[in-house]
Amino acid sequence: MFQVPDLAAVNVMDSADPLRALRHEFSLPEGIVYLDGNSLGPASHSVLADLESAARKEWAEGLIRSWNGAGWFTLPLTLGDCIGRLVGAAPGQTAVCDTTSINIYKALHAAMVLRPGRPVIVAEGDSFPTDLYVAEGVVSTHNGASLRLEGVDAPTIEELIDDQVAAVLVNHVNYRTGALRDMTALTRRAHEAGALTVWDLCHSAGALPVELDKAEADLAVGCTYKYLNGGPGAPAFIYVAQRHHAQAQQPLSGWWGHARPFAFEQSFSGAEGIAKFQCGTQPILSLRALKAALDIWDGVDMELVRQKSIALTDLFIGLVEARCSAFGLTLESPREGHRRGSQVAFAHQNAYEIMQALIFCGVIGDFRAPSTLRFGFSPLYIGFADVWHAVEVLEEVLRTGLWKEARFAHRTMVT
Ligand SMILES: *Cc1c(COP(=O)(O)O)cnc(C)c1O
Numbered sequence: 001m002f003q004v005p006d007l008a009a010v011n012v013m014d015s016a017d018p019l020r021a022l023r024h025e026f027s028l029p030e031g032i033v034y035l036d037g038n039s040l041g042p043a044s045h046s047v048l049a050d051l052e053s054a055a056r057k058e059w060a061e062g063l064i065r066s067w068n069g070a071g072w073f074t075l076p077l078t079l080g081d082c083i084g085r086l087v088g089a090a091p092g093q094t095a096v097c098d099t100t101s102i103n104i105y106k107a108l109h110a111a112m113v114l115r116p117g118r119p120v121i122v123a124e125g126d127s128f129p130t131d132l133y134v135a136e137g138v139v140s141t142h143n144g145a146s147l148r149l150e151g152v153d154a155p156t157i158e159e160l161i162d163d164q165v166a167a168v169l170v171n172h173v174n175y176r177t178g179a180l181r182d183m184t185a186l187t188r189r190a191h192e193a194g195a196l197t198v199w200d201l202c203h204s205a206g207a208l209p210v211e212l213d214k215a216e217a218d219l220a221v222g223c224t225y226k227y228l229n230g231g232p233g234a235p236a237f238i239y240v241a242q243r244h245h246a247q248a249q250q251p252l253s254g255w256w257g258h259a260r261p262f263a264f265e266q267s268f269s270g271a272e273g274i275a276k277f278q279c280g281t282q283p284i285l286s287l288r289a290l291k292a293a294l295d296i297w298d299g300v301d302m303e304l305v306r307q308k309s310i311a312l313t314d315l316f317i318g319l320v321e322a323r324c325s326a327f328g329l330t331l332e333s334p335r336e337g338h339r340r341g342s343q344v345a346f347a348h349q350n351a352y353e354i355m356q357a358l359i360f361c362g363v364i365g366d367f368r369a370p371s372t373l374r375f376g377f378s379p380l381y382i383g384f385a386d387v388w389h390a391v392e393v394l395e396e397v398l399r400t401g402l403w404k405e406a407r408f409a410h411r412t413m414v415t
Contacts (some may be wrong), residue, residue, distance in 0.1 A: 002318035013384040018292035018304055023381040024174070025059060025296050026229075035365040035392075038203060038343050040375025041229030041293070048133040051231075054285055067078055075287040076235075076256075076278055082226070083237050086302065087201060087220070088211035088302040091396045093239050095274045096224065096290065097256075097282055100236040101130045103221040106167070106250040106277060107238060108138040111196040112168035112231035113249045116196070118166035119144045125151030128175045131200055135169055139252075158189050165195040168205070170209065173341030174205035176368050178313075178333040180204070180341050182411045183215040191216065196244075202226060205237075207378070208309060209302040212239055220245070228291035228297075245273050254279035296380070308379035312387055313344050316375065319391040320346065327398040330415060331339050332372060343376040350403060352411070355392075357403035367415045372394070 005013075014020060016170040026045045028034055034042060046092045058070040067073045080094035087094070097103070108121060119142070121135050131149075139145040148165075150157040161168060173180050187197045196218040204210050206227030212220055219238040224230035240248055253268045255261045256278035260269070270276040301387060314337055348354055348371060353368040365375040375390070399405055 001103045002104065003184070004316075004318065004322045005315070007388055010315070010384045010388045013315075017308060018326050019300070019308055019381065020383065022296070023383065026381045028381060031389045033363045035375040035377065035382070035386075035390060037229070037362065037381070038207070038226050038374075039366055040225055040232060041206075041227060041378065043231065044229060044293060046295065046402045047229070047231065047289050047292040051285065051289050058288070059285075069133055072284050073261050075284065075291065075411060077275060079230070079291055079294060079405070080237060080274065082291075082297075083205065083222075083224070084239070084296065086210070086228075086297060087205055087222070087239065088213050088215075089220075089239050090211070090213055090242070092241055092273055093213075094237055095277050096235050096237045096287065097278050098236060098238075099411050100102035100223050101134050101253070102150055102279075103236050103238040103277075104134045104198070104200070105138060105369075106241075106252060107198045107219040108135060108167055108169060109219055109251040110136065110200055110240065110244070110248040114196060114218075114244060114247055115166035115194070118164055120146055120148055120164045120264065121167050121169060122148045122156060122157060122160045122165050122195070123150070123169040124171060124174075125149040126174065126176065127169070127171055127200065128200070131171070139245055140150070153333060154169055155207075157186070161190055161195055163194055165190075165193060167196050167198050169198045169200065171200045171203070173181075173207065173343075175203055176332070176372055176374065178203070178341040178343040180334070180339055183211070183217060187215050187217055201220075203341050203343065206297070207362075208306045213241070224290050224293075225341060227288070227376075229293045231286060231293070233283070234245035234286045234290045234293075235282060240274055240277060242273075245276075248276075250277050250279075252279040256280050258280075271408055309342040309377060312377040312379065312382060312384065312415075313337065313340060313342065315384060316344050316377065316387045316391065319387065320344075320394065323391055323395045324398055329373075329398075342378065343374060344373075346373045347371045348373060352415070353403040353408040354397060355415075357397045357405070357406035358408075360408070361393045361397060361402075363390045366413075370415070 084094040199220040201222030
């Protein structure tokens, strides 16, 4: 049974938190509890300073010399290795480039080529939609290929995996509910059937320990603007296990993936290793912001991040259920901490209006159609007193019926 703590007990949790000092790295507005770092991580002081010097020194003064002098050209691979450390990938297997959607396209195509004669891609019916849209795109360019969906073609993903399957595209953490998959077990199941796995780490990179190499994952992709705090539209990453480098082909064979980009040869000859998974010129200022954001992770123990994440989300679920039970909220996330990512979802039929009222009161989460209130808890800058305060505000919004005011029903383009 959850014992409802009082505010004094919650403050003690904060003073005992070994990650507490990290919140001073971030530039968060006063009076805001930011529970949406799973959608867009906040700015940090060092990112803002680095962006300024990248623009003024490297671009304005260095001009084109900075491709070499400031290491711009190799940022995708050097930052890839920084992310590799956070997701359990040995160096040389991860590149930062393009978007998650584009990298899913490359990864699925690579898997289809690595498994000729297998026309099927398996995915989750409740996947983040872009994953499915891109999978549809890949299927449309491979004769006779098709998509099988968990929740549509069979209740569980495991049942869909057989000798027709080339790739299993799967989210490590579900974007809506936060349900966490067992990467090792599902990868083994795919391999037993001869299929490859493509892991989407958008909601686990920077949120919990990930062990790509240890789990023998084949390919993976993920965002850097969520828990990694790289900034709006920061480029994504792609991981390809070393053992596939020689054979893997990606379809967007642009010059950055060429073995000798500055030889300006007439036809494509892929670079060795993960470099081949690049395509063309990257958004360098975004990469420079990401570099500073990743420096914050140096020396951060992902096991401590995980422990704190579970404690924060347990506290949030416990307080919401203890204090808001009269108002029709239903937990959509797994109740056991070890089966959840770092986010909590509650369903309510007026979730949209409630979230708008919460944001008006300074507690920022987000709404996911049709009826989910989603709250992300980044252990780097969220404390236990923030959780307490967020639940107080939620209780007040529900008890007073503030959310029923007409202005909170106005639908914005981005939710
Ligand atoms: C956020 C997210 C994306 C975003 O893809 P973009 O190409 O960056 O727009 C993709 N997949 C999942 C699971 C996500 O959570």
